Amino acid sequence: MSLEDEAFNALTAFICFNKNLELISAHPPSGKSYFTDLIRIPSPTQNKTGNRRAHIDIIFCSKQYLYLCEVKGTAKEANEDIIKLRSIRDYYQLDKLKNFIIERLTQPYSFLKCCSELVLAIGCTKVDSKLEQDILYIQAEDANSVTLKGNLSKSISLDFILL
Amino acid sequence: MGLLNQIEVFCDEDADVKLFKRLKGLSSILNNIPDENIAKYPQISAAVNNRTYDKIFPLFAFDRPDYIFTLAGKPILVVEVTEHAYTGDNGLQRFVRVASAAENKVPFIYFGPIARVRDDELDLSNDVSTLSKRSLTSDFFEGMATLHTLYKVPMLFTEWITARNGKVKKVPLTSTDSKFMGVYGDLCSLMAAIINLARNGKNGTADSAALLVKSQAQLLDLANIKNTRHSDVKFALNRTKTIELIRNPQQILQYMSDYFFKGKPDKLLALYALRNSQLKNILLKDRIVSDETEISSFIKKICSADIFQEGAYVYFSGYKWRSDPHCGVAINIYYRECKVNKLPLVLFYPRISITSSATQILLESLNNTQNLIELFKERYSIDFAAKHRTTTSSAALYSTWIGSTKQGRIFLRYCHIIVCNDGIIIGEPLQKIL
Numbered sequence: 285m286s287l288e289d290e291a292f293n294a295l296t297a298f299i300c301f302n303k304n305l306e307l308i309s310a311h312p313p314s315g316k317s318y319f320t321d322l323i324r325i326p327s328p329t330q331n332k333t334g335n336r337r338a339h340i341d342i343i344f345c346s347k348q349y350l351y352l353c354e355v356k357g358t359a360k361e362a363n364e365d366i367i368k369l370r371s372i373r374d375y376y377q378l379d380k381l382k383n384f385i386i387e388r389l390t391q392p393y394s395f396l397k398c399c400s401e402l403v404l405a406i407g408c409t410k411v412d413s414k415l416e417q418d419i420l421y422i423q424a425e426d427a428n429s430v431t432l433k434g435n436l437s438k439s440i441s442l443d444f445i446l447l
Numbered sequence: 448m449g450l451l452n453q454i455e456v457f458c459d460e461d462a463d464v465k466l467f468k469r470l471k472g473l474s475s476i477l478n479n480i481p482d483e484n485i486a487k488y489p490q491i492s493a494a495v496n497n498r499t500y501d502k503i504f505p506l507f508a509f510d511r512p513d514y515i516f517t518l519a520g521k522p523i524l525v526v527e528v529t530e531h532a533y534t535g536d537n538g539l540q541r542f543v544r545v546a547s548a549a550e551n552k553v554p555f556i557y558f559g560p561i562a563r564v565r566d567d568e569l570d571l572s573n574d575v576s577t578l579s580k581r582s583l584t585s586d587f588f589e590g591m592a593t594l595h596t597l598y599k600v601p602m603l604f605t606e607w608i609t610a611r612n613g614k615v616k617k618v619p620l621t622s623t624d625s626k627f628m629g630v631y632g633d634l635c636s637l638m639a640a641i642i643n644l645a646r647n648g649k650n651g652t653a654d655s656a657a658l659l660v661k662s663q664a665q666l667l668d669l670a671n672i673k674n675t676r677h678s679d680v681k682f683a684l685n686r687t688k689t690i691e692l693i694r695n696p697q698q699i700l701q702y703m704s705d706y707f708f709k710g711k712p713d714k715l716l717a718l719y720a721l722r723n724s725q726l727k728n729i730l731l732k733d734r735i736v737s738d739e740t741e742i743s744s745f746i747k748k749i750c751s752a753d754i755f756q757e758g759a760y761v762y763f764s765g766y767k768w769r770s771d772p773h774c775g776v777a778i779n780i781y782y783r784e785c786k787v788n789k790l791p792l793v794l795f796y797p798r799i800s801i802t803s804s805a806t807q808i809l810l811e812s813l814n815n816t817q818n819l820i821e822l823f824k825e826r827y828s829i830d831f832a833a834k835h836r837t838t839t840s841s842a843a844l845y846s847t848w849i850g851s852t853k854q855g856r857i858f859l860r861y862c863h864i865i866v867c868n869d870g871i872i873i874g875e876p877l878q879k880i881l
Contacts, residue, residue: 300619318617319465319466387575390614391610
């Protein structure tokens with residue numbers, strides 16, 4: 285299993301068992317997922333890159349925050365993902381993004397309608413890069429242990445306390 | 448528990464393991480399968496010389512189904528779970544797995560939507576309520592029904608229901624059993640019924656047997672609801688026309704109407720290859736015939752073979768070298784049209800050459816040959832240069848035949864003749880009778 289798979293599995297398991305959070309969509313880049321809907325967001329940079337859709341590895345939310353999370357083995361591999369996440373944040377208003385996601389779900393999620401802020405996140409097994417101010421780094425080693433790093437970690441940490 | 452600890456469940460991917468472990472709790476029979484008996488099966492390269500997998504190997508020698516169940520080592524069930532449903536040939540890409548199960552007399556369950564909204568249309572839509580569902584091609588169900596008739600083995604379908612937005616319903620991992628039952632209940636009942644019959648024979652299994660009879664009848668009904676239209680690339684020909692076609696493959700153009708001038712632009716690459724095709728080689732099981740006299744006498748021998756007495760069924764594949772979906776299409780045609788009507792299958796594959804030198808000539812033509820550019824001009828008028836550039840920018844547009852690959856093995860096994868750019872390949876059904 286790759287480090288990316290390890291981080292993906294640990295983080296999705298953590299979200300599933302944390303009552304503060306709802307797992308909206310989790311699709312590993314190389315595999316299939318039977319438990320959540322596939323959400324692909326039209327890429328704001330499609331004309332430049334030719335890539336028409338942005339697939340987000342994990343989308344989850346709490347009552348306050350909507351998290352768009354890309355997963356990598358370690359944080360230093362995430363530069364392009366950060367560019368992708370920022371382009372979505374800069375292009376879409378939060379309400380429009382939420383509606384886009386809600387229309388593509390086959391199950392209702394109660395937190396999704398309430399959340400009012402967007403958080404861009406990188407999930408990984410190790411944070412080994414310079415910390416970007418607008419990114420939440422989630423170091424996930426197993427389902428019981430995730431550590432938040434970066435400027436946003438203090439304001440958000442309540443969502444990540446296991447109830 | 449009675450034999451249930453001898454059931455093993457071989458899964459394609461980790462996600463399949465995870466799903467079955469969650470689903471088995473929905474049925475008392477499935478729930479008695481120990482967790483340690485549920486695991487991924489290996490890739491073909493690791494399984495080919497491993498005797499552990501001897502009995503299930505034929506079920507994934509060509510393509511990997513999601514689940515293979517065994518009882519005391521013997522395969523008793525194959526299950527395919529898919530959220531996709533395509534109207535056209537793409538819907539048939541999983542048919543290879545169905546045929547492998549039937550040929551090995553193993554019951555098969557297909558779990559998927561009958562109709563759903565396409566992912567690419569959903570992605571780009573501003574109003575999902577305006578999107579319409581696309582139905583899975585009825586050729587799939589008709590093929591399953593044919594396999595059931597030929598091999599006398601259950602070939603079953605159970606629907607993965609869709610939500611209001613046209614996507615298949617997903618159930619979050621942490622949901623209750625009742626929510627899982629709402630989506631996967633029928634699938635679990637069918638799996639349990641087949642396992643019950645396999646372990647108990649006729650003793651106390653009347654309900655299971657009745658469920659299979661009912662489900663089989665539903666599949667046969669589905670097979671009779673035709674939703675496919677006329678195809679430009681699949682047709683039967685009489686003996687005279689078949690012989691003309693084998694002698695001169697370019698004759699196929701007269702049967703294909705305006706196929707090359709509508710739809711995807713890379714059809715023009717296939718047209719170019721077809722227009723420049725020549726019968727210069729015949730690839731047999733163990734050698735290539737390239738001598739003109741020998742080719743001529745071989746063609747005479749083929750044309751006089753009894754198998755061509757009633758003509759042939761022709762399938763044109765304009766794809767580049769890739770396995771899906773045309774492998775599934777070829778096998779589906781083989782059963783629905785050829786096996787039932789006792790016709791040989793002649794497959795046209797003009798973007799593929801038997802010799803690497805012929806491939807090289809085609810590759811060099813991509814940018815250098817005025818004739819190819821003329822085809823783009825004829826079809827696209829002022830946009831022709833951009834279309835030509837984007838169409839010719841991807842890899843492996845023309846390739847050389849490799850018999851050991853998935854598509855090589857499948858085409859050789861099911862086709863009588865494969866018509867390539869520089870000659871024809873004699874498939875196993877014809878090798879046996881020549």
